[in-house]
Amino acid sequence: MNSYFKLSKAAVESLAQQYDTPLLLVSTEQVERNYSFLASYLPGVKMHYAVKANPHEAIIRKLAELGSYFDVASDGEMQFLTDMGIPAERMVYANPVKTASGLKIAKHIGVYKFTFDSESEISKMAKAIPGGTVLLRVRVDNPNALVDLNKKFGAHPDEVLPLLTLARQQGLDVAGLCFHVGSQSSSADAYVESLEIFRRLYDQAKEAGFDLRILDIGGGFPIPVIDGNTIDIVAMLQTINKAITHYFPDTEIWAEPGRFICGTVANLITRVIGTQKRNGKQWYFLDDGLYGTFSGVIFDHWDFELETFKSGEKVPATFAGPSCDSLDILFQDKWIPSLEMDDLILVPTCGAYTSASATEFNGFSKTRILVWEEVKDSLKINT
Numbered sequence: 508m509n510s511y512f513k514l515s516k517a518a519v520e521s522l523a524q525q526y527d528t529p530l531l532l533v534s535t536e537q538v539e540r541n542y543s544f545l546a547s548y549l550p551g552v553k554m555h556y557a558v559k560a561n562p563h564e565a566i567i568r569k570l571a572e573l574g575s576y577f578d579v580a581s582d583g584e585m586q587f588l589t590d591m592g593i594p595a596e597r598m599v600y601a602n603p604v605k606t607a608s609g610l611k612i613a614k615h616i617g618v619y620k621f622t623f624d625s626e627s628e629i630s631k632m633a634k635a636i637p638g639g640t641v642l643l644r645v646r647v648d649n650p651n652a653l654v655d656l657n658k659k660f661g662a663h664p665d666e667v668l669p670l671l672t673l674a675r676q677q678g679l680d681v682a683g684l685c686f687h688v689g690s691q692s693s694s695a696d697a698y699v700e701s702l703e704i705f706r707r708l709y710d711q712a713k714e715a716g717f718d719l720r721i722l723d724i725g726g727g728f729p730i731p732v733i734d735g736n737t738i739d740i741v742a743m744l745q746t747i748n749k750a751i752t753h754y755f756p757d758t759e760i761w762a763e764p765g766r767f768i769c770g771t772v773a774n775l776i777t778r779v780i781g782t783q784k785r786n787g788k789q790w791y792f793l794d795d796g797l798y799g800t801f802s803g804v805i806f807d808h809w810d811f812e813l814e815t816f817k818s819g820e821k822v823p824a825t826f827a828g829p830s831c832d833s834l835d836i837l838f839q840d841k842w843i844p845s846l847e848m849d850d851l852i853l854v855p856t857c858g859a860y861t862s863a864s865a866t867e868f869n870g871f872s873k874t875r876i877l878v879w880e881e882v883k884d885s886l887k888i889n890t
């Protein structure tokens with residue numbers, strides 16, 4: 508991956524002065540670079556952006572322009588995309604356990620593609636959208652993922668044929684299977700192993716009279732550079748693509764990337780609003796916290812990189828957010844040059860599972876989000 512969206516020191520200072528902090532900048536050019544990169548290494552794969560990772564309108568609009576499909580999980584996401592003019596045909600309702608309000612909107616706007624992983628879901632889908640196209644989510648194991656989604660979702664491989672049979676009996680269009688290797692998967696192994704296992708499942712299904720025509724390989728594609736650790740994303744995608752071509756040459760392949768598309772498109776500018784020494788330990792309070800953009804510390808097990816633009820000797824420091832909750836501690840023993848009141852901190856790679864899961868707890872507004880390409884020309888600097 509060649510270029511990343513990362514604001515310069517001058518841009519950070521100018522933006523903070525003009526718009527105050529905390530502030531998030533989203534780059535739609537980076538959205539395009541990420542989408543095109545993934546699409547070029549996985550040719551022919553239909554990309555369904557997982558809206559939950561970051562539902563910001565500018566990201567969705569850019570992806571729609573680029574021809575992306577969308578993975579939606581709730582009535583709110585379907586309504587939001589519909590309000591933006593995105594046709595239902597471009598959505599897959601990929602929540603294995605759907606709500607009544609979600610199914611109602613799906614029926615209303617015409618979403619007809621679903622995933623499921625249990626018997627109890629089949630009659631719900633068949634009743635709401637008779638003849639709907641369904642993919643069965645199957646559990647896979649991956650010790651190399653940061654976030655394991657297979658504890659909660661996925662039928663056991665032994666359940667595949669009975670569940671497909673039940674779905675067919677209820678008149679659903681049984682189109683294929685899907686999996687998710689877990690988020691921020693650091694290697695191609697889990698994809699390749701899954702593809703091999705799924706090839707057997709597709710062959711078994713064929714013997715049982717099913718013509719599975721779609722395979723959805725889910726999300727999990729990693730942000731390649733975090734905290735100095737580098738994943739060879741090109742090699743990883745080439746390996747996955749080779750396995751797809753080998754095991755599924757004639758099947759329509761879908762993917763549901765979330766983090767990979769949006770993780771590197773946002774930068775947070777936050778400010779030191781308090782400094783303290785407690786029991787000899789250095790504490791810094793920031794104007795954004797765990798209930799805000801840093802919600803990924805909890806929900807996403809993510810460790811954020813902090814750019815201080817300082818070069819002094821590093822000391823271990825504790826970082827806390829602005830709320831009055833003692834849970835609102837972001838990092839402990841984060842090695843960082845000494846900071847002072849009002850110092851600005853840039854948090855690059857801040858786009859996935861950040862603002863999406865932020866709250867207004869304790870009366871703090873959600874961090875304002877600006878589109879970088881819309882504001883950059885108005886800054887009085889050279890970027």
Ligand SMILES: *Cc1c(COP(=O)(O)O)cnc(C)c1O
Pocket residue numbers: 557559560578601602687689690691725726727728763764765766767
């Ligand atoms: C969250 C989610 C994704 C996106 O996962 P990433 O790891 O962010 O790529 C894809 N598919 C489903 C069903 C999800 O729930």
